[in-house]
Amino acid sequence: MLVRDILKNKGREVYSVDPNQTVYEAIATMDELDIGALIVLEGESLEGILSERDYRSKVILKGRSSKSTKVHEIMSSNVHCVTPSDSVQRCMGIMTEKKIRHLPVIEQDKVIGVVSIGDLVKSIISKQKSEISNLRHYIQGQGSYPG
Template sequence: MKVKDILDEKGYDILYTEPENTVYECIAKMADHNIGALLVMKDSKLLGIISERDYRNKIILKGKASKETKVSEIMVDKVIAVKPTDNINLCMQLMTNKKIRHLPVLNDEKVVGVISIGDVVKAVIRSQKNEIDSLRDYIATGGGYMS
């Protein structure tokens, strides 16, 4: 299964914030959409990503004010991204190894979507279920064995 398959099912909506927005505005947008991260973009260019973890570690635990701090001050600017043609196993490996939960999807350096760890896990489960169902059908029909 490919990243494109996930996006085809969940949609290609891209929620983002701009670097000059406040962290408070960003967190409010995340809450409104019940998501854990936002891309940081300017003029359709991906500049970074900001997550609930960034808010916790760089605002709350450092005693900063979210209404005064700009997104650009705490965003992660070295973004790990994938392509629509990448396999979901690669996504799972990246997310596990890098301890991240969201991957922007780029096609020729243009953002075309975002996938989360939840999206990847659902896709893996669906893929495994389909494989199990196919094997059960194969077994139930005699495995193609002709007597």
């Protein structure tokens, strides 16, 4: 399965924040949307990503104020990205190695979506269920195994 398949199923909604907004505004948006990260965009340019982990490590534990701290002060600017043609396995490898949970999807230098660890796990489970079903049908003599 490829990233484009995940985006086809989940949609291409990109939740973002401006780098000059306050961290408080960003966290309120994350809470409202029930998400764990926001893409930081200046216009259409990817500037970074802001996660719950950034908030915890760079605001709460440093004793900073979320109402006076700007997103650009705490965002992760070294953003790992993928393309629609990347595989779920490649995404899982990046997330595991870099210890991250969200990957922006880039096409022609524009963010067209985001995949999360949850999206990847759902796609893997869905593929496994399909393969199990196909194997059961094959074993029971109800058709040929397509794999």
